Amino acid sequence: MIAFWVLAPVMVVAAVAMVMARKAVHCALLLAVIMISLAVLYAVQNAPFLFAVQIIVYTGAVLMLFLFVLMLVGVDSSDSLVETLRGQRVAAVVLGLLFGLLVVVALSQATLGTVVGLSAASEQADGNVKGIAALLFSTYVFAFEVTSALLITAALGAMVLAHRERLTPKPTQREMVAQRMRDYATSGVHPGALPNPGSFARHNSVDTPALLPDGTPSELSISRVMRARGTVRDVSRDRLTERGIETETRQIEEGER
């Protein structure tokens, strides 16, 4: 009783906050609050088995899967709250309120009668878990077996949509070495490692090309992406002499770049 009146406001507030929260991660955490509170409400209502399953399956597995996907998608992908269809949000809220009103009226009108309670049923079945088991493996055994089809479908679906099969065998290290040597022989590509950015240059950030012994920058030391974007730092000797080393140093200290 106390549990209900303590948890019910928390759950409703969490649910409303979940609908309004901007960040998906906040939504997931608020949903966790609701789910754990629900587990307590199950325990209060003579459902100890469901209390455990709710924590283990719902909060532990389902919600963690949500969080996992959110992390993959990017935690900072916040939802835009701009309305794309005008009036849609108001309409949705009005519909929701109407629906809530309808169900509340239906529930209060309904003559539910006295609560039978589960103590008799538990007594007869020798406990909640055994009672559920007896029902699950007799009356609902077919539905229970059919859920296996559901789980297999889920596994198969995840495999189909997410697993990319390797179509070519992965080259071994020996094959890679042989390939490099072959490239060197045919087209003269240097077989060794590429120069690191910043080698022999003035600093070692990734956008600073390595300087070759003659002082010219080596294009190879910079990532292809940065070259394409044109964000490579210009370190040619001409520029250094033109602007003076001091200016460059001061710029770096002031953090201009």
Place this chain on the structure above:
Amino acid sequence: MTAHTSTLASRLAAEAFNKPDIDYGKLSPLLIVFGVALVGVLVEAFAPRDRRYVIQTAVSIVGLAAALAAVVVVGLNVQSNHGGASLGSVEAMGAIAVDGPSLFIWGTVLIFSLMSVLLFAERQLEGGITAFAGQAAALPGTEAEREASSRGIEHTEVFPLMLFAIGGMMLFASANDLLTMFVALEVLSLPLYLLCGLARRRRLISQEAALKYFLLGAFSSAFFLYGIALVYGYAGSFRLGDIDTAVSSTVGGNGLLLAGMALMAVGLLFKVSAAPFHAWTPDVYQGAPTAVTAFMAACTKVAAFGALLRVFYVALGGVRWDWQPMMWVIAALTMAIGSIVAITQTDIKRMLAYSSVAHAGFLITGFVGAQQGIEVAGQQISSLQAVMFYLVAYGFTTIGAFAVVTVVRDAGGETTHLSRWAGLGKEAPVVAGVFAFFLLAFAGIPLTSGFTGKWAVFTSAWAGGAWPLVVVAVLMSVVAAFFYVRVIVVMFFSDPVGDGPTVAVPSILTTITITVGAAMTLLLGVVPQPVFDLARAAGEFIR
């Protein structure tokens, strides 16, 4: 000592657990389908890649044929109850009703599935490869995707997924308690969500269709579930028979029951794509691979109507006066939206989707009449039988029509824009003629199955007192006929734009599907009596 006695007591209680009594013979069609799906998964795991396609196709076809044979065997040995009012029995501890309508729907779903499997297995149209994505995990337009496609990789997982969906559909239509029905709803939906996203061409649209179908499907099944919860709160049981008892033992509607009924209707009407819950239909039908669309359009509709009728006739028959007005409105709205919005469509698949919405409206018209078998005099047919006949007629036509869509192609794959179909009649008179025939059947022109189907549902609705609805339905049939005829005119009387469409020569698989579809459409229009007799023999739902 006390501890000892208590363990003894618990052991005795454990022994008192009544072992479930399941007649595997009567459930064999279901068990075969699920078993074959599992075999398919094992094939996927252990068979070498280049043999999988052949093995999967063979396993699926043989399995579905075996299940169909099992349906026939079960149907021949079915027992009759209450002096022939209904056939069959409730099996699997009361979870599944193996009665006449169940068997009829099982047979129908299996026949349509066999036709769909042939479309799934079609390889000639894409140049020796199925119409499903080579590597669904490879991003569209990337090197990996091109490599998978140039190596001729294909996802043969679609066959077991489809079999799971078929098993779910069969269970959905025959579930005798709401809990089993909910599980079956999910078993049939999840594979369909996945299949929608696996097109080889236009993958973005296909993935988008999967996302939309999934989100809206999950939303509607949540409504269905809450409805079940309220009905359970009212009746204290999930059994349809117990709910019926509870309904008839109390006088007047109860808030819980009415709210629960409305919410369950939302979930079921979503699956049959009735307005205002039809919004997903055009998007998903257009985006999904056409073979999947054909499968969904025919089989899902059959199964969902089976479940809808079972819930509303068996469990909620006692409060018919409460749900009939709601269904009147929905039937009229569905027919109107389906027929009128279809006129503006420029995409063939989208147009067929709206036509499917309109047909859902005609089917609900038949269902609203709610003529029970007992009230029917002489040679008349009951609403259930009329709806079952209509489903058979509609299914053959719709699979045939979508199969024709798969063969009309250009360089980018299937060409579904209406303007590209101009002049098809000159290019390929046979294909255009067959498609025109299917459209005429959709419109309900005499000598096609569409006419006999419409006649059946309209007469049963009229006899049930729903004559204003029948008037609306006839009007809407006329509106619908307009856009079907428009397509025929475009195909035969306008000149092709640019290169014009080409009709690829399909392999024997698609040819069989189109031929069977067309033949049955004609046959059911000319000699519908055998199927009517079969529907009548199926009798009413068991209670």
Place this chain on the structure above:
Amino acid sequence: MSATPFLILSALLFGVGAVGVLVRRNAIVVFMCVELMLNAANLAFVTFSRQHGNFDGQIAAFFVMVVAAAEVVVGLAIIMTIFRTRRSASVDDASLLKY
């Protein structure tokens, strides 16, 4: 304790979840709202189970959890596929299919 407060709580949660599905744009959040609706239904099942004094409602809640677990796997797989192609999980960006 009477069952009505529990049921009203469950109806409230269900309604809030439904509004969330309609209002939110991020597919993952939309799906979370669906989960909230399923949880609300579960609360109703458990409450009615106590009301009627049989275990059927609790069994139903158990089945819903199993179904939800499978549904989440399929749903998140589909959302991930879309996300990887478009770098966005917003349902507004999924707009190739229109009238």
